[in-house]
Amino acid sequence: TSFGFKQVSEEEKGKMVGNVFSNVASNYDVMNDLMSAGLHRLWKDRLVSKLNPFPGMKHLDVAGGTGDVAFKITETINSISRRATQDSTEDDFHNETQIYVCDINPKMLNVGKKRATERGLGEDRSLIWVEGNAEALSFQDGSMDGYTIAFGIRNVTHIEKALAEAYRVLKRGGRFLCLELSHVEVPVFKQLYDYYSFSVIPSIGELVAGDRESYKYLVESIRQFPSQEKFASMIIDAGFQKVEYENLVGGVVAIHSGLKF
Numbered sequence: 529t530s531f532g533f534k535q536v537s538e539e540e541k542g543k544m545v546g547n548v549f550s551n552v553a554s555n556y557d558v559m560n561d562l563m564s565a566g567l568h569r570l571w572k573d574r575l576v577s578k579l580n581p582f583p584g585m586k587h588l589d590v591a592g593g594t595g596d597v598a599f600k601i602t603e604t605i606n607s608i609s610r611r612a613t614q615d616s617t618e619d620d621f622h623n624e625t626q627i628y629v630c631d632i633n634p635k636m637l638n639v640g641k642k643r644a645t646e647r648g649l650g651e652d653r654s655l656i657w658v659e660g661n662a663e664a665l666s667f668q669d670g671s672m673d674g675y676t677i678a679f680g681i682r683n684v685t686h687i688e689k690a691l692a693e694a695y696r697v698l699k700r701g702g703r704f705l706c707l708e709l710s711h712v713e714v715p716v717f718k719q720l721y722d723y724y725s726f727s728v729i730p731s732i733g734e735l736v737a738g739d740r741e742s743y744k745y746l747v748e749s750i751r752q753f754p755s756q757e758k759f760a761s762m763i764i765d766a767g768f769q770k771v772e773y774e775n776l777v778g779g780v781v782a783i784h785s786g787l788k789f
């Protein structure tokens with residue numbers, strides 16, 4: 529491939545992904561801000577606004593890491609609930625909102641739990657942390673109103689399996705949403721972005737996490753991820769309908785969505 533990066537085997541891929549997220553679990557959030565210049569926050573906001581969360585929903589955020597997406601969903605639902613409580617004459621306004629954060633790496637989840645406590649989120653037990661693999665979820669068929677995966681599916685060994693599992697756990701009418709680093713096609717911007725990816729990102733990885741190789745791998749994994757169109761067709765193949773995607777920043781990231789009918 530370009531820039532001298534080698535194709536990695538599935539076993540290597542699993543190991544590298546494990547390394548990256550174990551090495552950086554504690555400074556993962558700092559790295560995100562550094563590498564995306566804070567933009568990942570806006571991208572996640574966009575993802576959650578497309579989800580349209582509602583009180584009482586059962587939602588699954590896969591590869592949820594340190595909880596960013598789940599927190600945004602919970603905060604959105606809390607603000608809707610507060611408004612509803614003000615309008616309502618009932619004092620005991622309760623709902624059964626359940627937001628599951630599933631990740632293969634317990635270190636990431638532990639950082640997430642700590643952050644949740646710091647933010648005063650999930651004290652009503654609406655946030656549930658589950659160690660698990662996107663390719664073999666422990667949740668029941670047709671049990672979720674929504675499924676999100678942000679910057680996660682690229683790391684999964686068999687993307688088709690993860691998509692099949694997303695389809696399986698969703699209820700009919702449930703929405704699948706995926707935020708992922710994608711492909712830039714705009715010529716000059718593409719060259720700038722390549723320079724940024726192949727030169728700047730590994731250097732930041734080396735400086736902050738002391739781990740250049742893992743960040744080189746991350747950049748290569750972005751290149752190997754299917755194009756927006758190809759990924760959309762994989763989502764259709766998994767059974768989803770109304771499949772569409774939105775490019776952000778010229779395709780640096782894309783949000784794919786689909787519905788289970």
Ligand code: SAM
Nearest residue numbers: 591592593631632633636661662678679680683
């Ligand atoms: N969604 C979070 C965010 O946007 O901040 C975390 C994204 S982080 C780049 C990728 C996460 O995917 C890591 O926490 C990693 O442990 C997790 N992961 C990798 N492979 C996975 C798999 N097969 N199943 C579940 N989680 C996985």
